[in-house]
Amino acid sequence: MPEFSKVHLCFLLVTISGIAGPALGDVIGRRDTDDSVTPAAEASPAPEQASDCKEVQYPCTRVYSVQKPVKQCISYLCVTSVRRVYILNKEICTKIMCKEDELMQEDKCRQLAGLPPRRLPQPPDAPVEVSEEKTTPQP
Numbered sequence: 001m002p003e004f005s006k007v008h009l010c011f012l013l014v015t016i017s018g019i020a021g022p023a024l025g026d027v028i029g030r031r032d033t034d035d036s037v038t039p040a041a042e043a044s045p046a047p048e049q050a051s052d053c054k055e056v057q058y059p060c061t062r063v064y065s066v067q068k069p070v071k072q073c074i075s076y077l078c079v080t081s082v083r084r085v086y087i088l089n090k091e092i093c094t095k096i097m098c099k100e101d102e103l104m105q106e107d108k109c110r111q112l113a114g115l116p117p118r119r120l121p122q123p124p125d126a127p128v129e130v131s132e133e134k135t136t137p138q139p
Contacts, residue, residue: 052099060093 067082107117 053096055094056097057092057094060091062089062091063087064089 064087066085066087068085069080070083071078071080073079110117
């Protein structure tokens, strides 16, 4: 089996989305809300966030594989076969990202790229080491 690079796989997904996406966009629907949630539970206040946290939106696209029955007839003989169809579900997800999480993610990316870890700034209450050089007077 030939090995595919990431570029080939990305191109394959884009091609599949162009073919299967528009024709079968409503085959699979994803529900983000639960019918069993009561209105009182929805009205509860959100928990307090730390000051260094923020809400981040990002695309979270998923590819689903479904089987679609296809009926083919030749003269009076009809055969129903099942074909695999790929569907892209494009969504916008939301998560809370804190400064610590961002720093950890940056470190992971730097390691994957082969770069050395970034030096973190020292907190303002940390003791600062000062080296004193003694010079001897020259005669």
